[in-house]
Amino acid sequence: MKNILLMGAGKIGEMISTMLAISGDYHVTVADRDDAALARMPKHDGISTLKLDATDAGAMDAALKGKFAVLSACPYTMTKIIAPAAKKAGVHYLDLTEDVASTRLVKELAEGANSAFIPQCGLAPGFISIVAYDMAKKFDKLRNVHMRVGALPKYPSNALKYNLTWSTDGLINEYCNPCEAIVNGRLTEVPPLEEVEHFSLDGMEYEAFNTSGGLGTLCETLSGKVDNLNYRTVRYPGHRDILKLLLQDLRLSERQDLMKDIFEHALPITLQDVVLVFVTVTGMKDGRFTQETYAHKVYAKDIGGKRFSAIQITTSAGICTVLDLLANGKLPQKGFVRQEDVNFDDFIVNRFGSAYAQAVEVGA
Incomplete structure (x- = not known):
């Protein structure tokens, strides 16, 4: 079982933690500074909660210790805090950002890193x-x-x-x-x-x-x-x-x-x-x-x-699938990884990615 730190206890964080926990292969620690948000997280043996202020460098270091990866479901403004902490800890980093400047920062951090940095893992980009x-x-x-x-x-x-x-x-x-x-x-x-x-x-x-x-x-x-x-x-x-x-x-x-x-x-x-x-x-x-x-x-x-919304499902399926492919050695294990590096056939048959395949296909 791989230990995951999930930053952000919002709507997407709830879906990500649910998907990963019910798979049985991941234990997710959901971190947020909002007690009310943490209280809304699913009650499952595979999910723990942690009150954490990401701007506290010492607390972030402790939270990242022993983790396989950190997933950011926070606003894009938090990238400049979470991604450098991941590099320092040697932990894989994945996020959902659509912000161009944040992705450029992640790409810079990926240079010389011993872990993988994979931004934009949601729906679009993703x-x-x-x-x-x-x-x-x-x-x-x-x-x-x-x-x-x-x-x-x-x-x-x-x-x-x-x-x-x-x-x-x-x-x-x-x-x-x-x-x-x-x-x-x-x-x-x-x-x-x-x-x-x-x-x-x-x-x-x-x-x-x-x-x-x-x-x-x-x-x-x-x-x-x-x-x-x-x-x-x-x-x-x-x-x-x-x-x-x-x-x-x-x-x-x-x-x-x-x-x-x-x-x-x-x-x-x-x-x-x-x-x-x-x-x-x-x-x-x-x-x-x-x-x-x-x-x-x-x-x-x-x-x-x-019941989860379609945007919760599609966004979370994206980052959970990329994490799963990373954990199974189907993606580079260090440096900057683009969404284009993800093989579509691997994605769509994955247990999380199949959320897209199970949808209703429509004619153009």
Whole structure:
């Protein structure tokens, strides 16, 4: 049994600890400074809780001692504290961040490390990169790689047509920061909330627009190999226009703490959600200009006797699968590991990754 330190006792932390504990192969110590959050963690022999302030270096050192890996389910702002502590302790490090600057820090820390540093292990970035790269490798020459992901309420009931499903900090961060892309073969940055497109899938209408971080390291990996590469977040039509009003016209992007308070006060969480994963790749294959599409939906379901949301399941399945592949020697054991280094076939048959395979497949 491998001992894991899980930083963060939020919605995703609850799902990660449940998945790992019921597997029987991991003991998870969930650490947080919030007593109420720790009290909500599942009651299981494979789960312990620890009140811990990550800024206390001595306490972090003690918590990491003897651990196989530390998993960060904290806001991206904590990366600069948790990742260096992992390197100091010689412990494997995995996180869920979508923040570009945080990933660059992790990559720097990975240089010369005796343990693996694997950021961006969630849904987007994370699983979406694994899918897209697996598809891209099958083409002789790439033209376009388009990646679209949405975590949406099944029953939208407000003007935003949205409910909180994961980290509010991460949500606002991806709406506000510049977005990496490859345009006409050139690595560049494009503005968030722009380049809106509309499409239908499985009888539903959606919009998609630029958000930050979803590409992970794919821009670097596919640089010089693809003409156009981009990532856009999927929402119900009308969502983007309201976000532009709030963040740009009313300048709440400059007051993100206030924006977070507004969201968390006005938008309820929901366990009745759906995660949409939509990847389209075009290019030359066997002498023909070809398009291939991956379209998939994942819904909320019961795990370990409790209902969990689709975004909890997909995000947690990502990091738990990567951890499991690392523990079984199917990933490099030290240095920086990209999501593209994860083999799709290994991922989808894994006991945690199969959460994606068990979902409802939809036609494009």
